[in-house]
Amino acid sequence: MINAFDSFIQKLKPQLISWRRELHQQPELGFLEYQTTYKIGKELEKLGFSIHIGKDAVKSKSRYGVPPKHELQRAETQALDNGVPQEWMDLMKGGHTGLAATWDTKKEGPHLAFRFDIDALPILEASDSDHQPYADKFSSKLEGLMHACGHDGHASIGLGLAHLTAHFKEQLSGKFTFLFQPAEEGGRGAKAMTDLGWLEDVDQFYSGHIGINSLPVGTIAAVTKGFLASSKLNVTFSGQSSHAGMKPEDGRNALLAAATTATQLHAIPRHSEGVSRVNVGKLVAGAGRNIIADSGYLEIETRGESKPINSFMQQEAKRIIQSSASMYDVSVDIEFVGETETITCDDSLIPMIQEHCQHSSWINHIHPVANVSGSEDASFMMNAVQAHGGQATYMLFGTHLPSNHHSPAFDFDEEVLPVALAAYAHVLRGGNTQ
Numbered sequence: 001m002i003n004a005f006d007s008f009i010q011k012l013k014p015q016l017i018s019w020r021r022e023l024h025q026q027p028e029l030g031f032l033e034y035q036t037t038y039k040i041g042k043e044l045e046k047l048g049f050s051i052h053i054g055k056d057a058v059k060s061k062s063r064y065g066v067p068p069k070h071e072l073q074r075a076e077t078q079a080l081d082n083g084v085p086q087e088w089m090d091l092m093k094g095g096h097t098g099l100a101a102t103w104d105t106k107k108e109g110p111h112l113a114f115r116f117d118i119d120a121l122p123i124l125e126a127s128d129s130d131h132q133p134y135a136d137k138f139s140s141k142l143e144g145l146m147h148a149c150g151h152d153g154h155a156s157i158g159l160g161l162a163h164l165t166a167h168f169k170e171q172l173s174g175k176f177t178f179l180f181q182p183a184e185e186g187g188r189g190a191k192a193m194t195d196l197g198w199l200e201d202v203d204q205f206y207s208g209h210i211g212i213n214s215l216p217v218g219t220i221a222a223v224t225k226g227f228l229a230s231s232k233l234n235v236t237f238s239g240q241s242s243h244a245g246m247k248p249e250d251g252r253n254a255l256l257a258a259a260t261t262a263t264q265l266h267a268i269p270r271h272s273e274g275v276s277r278v279n280v281g282k283l284v285a286g287a288g289r290n291i292i293a294d295s296g297y298l299e300i301e302t303r304g305e306s307k308p309i310n311s312f313m314q315q316e317a318k319r320i321i322q323s324s325a326s327m328y329d330v331s332v333d334i335e336f337v338g339e340t341e342t343i344t345c346d347d348s349l350i351p352m353i354q355e356h357c358q359h360s361s362w363i364n365h366i367h368p369v370a371n372v373s374g375s376e377d378a379s380f381m382m383n384a385v386q387a388h389g390g391q392a393t394y395m396l397f398g399t400h401l402p403s404n405h406h407s408p409a410f411d412f413d414e415e416v417l418p419v420a421l422a423a424y425a426h427v428l429r430g431g432n433t434q
């Protein structure tokens, strides 16, 4: 089956690249992935998977940071205009994007789950001749939106794995669940799929990422260590506007409260027990030069190597935000819009991954462990699987990175698509025959 898998992937490779390029041109932000979800769903339906969308895919109340109504409606209209059928939109509307697909071989065997994230970022894509998507004319068609983290590649790999599963169905046993997760960015979507129970009886869970560390194509890592727990907060200060020349004393300055918060957050002491982070990524305040600002808005995040460290960062951040508000006598609203947990991959999966991937012609080198320092909301899914005794890992798929993740010139070598598919395919084979 090793050679059969590898040559199937060889044949599928042009299709993997074209899926990736189509998705790259139509980036959609978290909980607005209507067209992406439909594109994936249509393909999986054709293959014979059972498809679950809308409130059957994500638990409505467990979604973090759902976009405001006007953004949802704009994306919904656009999706309808671009050919997503009304009956799909009826189920997905209101930001219930993403999809779960299941395949039951009806033969005794383990339940394997695979997770692929599908959302894009609010970034204006580079238009330089050395940026390959631009040079090859498949860059984003939507100004200000971009697949700048490789989730277009992840979705394409997921489609490839679904094709492979359907093609080799006679040789497989057990059950497969494919989770095409919305809103990974900001740690907003995984909990909503987890809370619906998709991971409840999963024996093995696999997810992973293209890039992260710049490694040669053909290199994979079986497990990762170092993902941080994180919390995402939106903070809104409300004060009182007033004439800045005639009656400044009547104003209550929300801009200064926001600015004080921004500088003081960076003064939270480091934690002796491990790595921590804090960042203010956005600050918008005020209305004009001669007006005491009555509004201030911040998007912030904290991270920590462990849950207690992140809790410490979050508590300190809250204290600073509230103290800044009281210093300037303005009111403040703190909205919790996303979180991730820490990840502990099962090292017990390393030998299985090594054994089953090392004979693939697509994979040259397997690092047992890679160290990373981002955050991943797949953590919710992994922890749910591990909580009932299942095993879980988060792999890396090496590619050269011309630019950092989340930057306008981000791109990856498309040769990584068949490599990552091979890794999933061979762990599927391995997990399946245990």
Ligand SMILES: [Zn+2]
Pocket: 149, 150, 151, 209
């Ligand atoms: Zn990512």
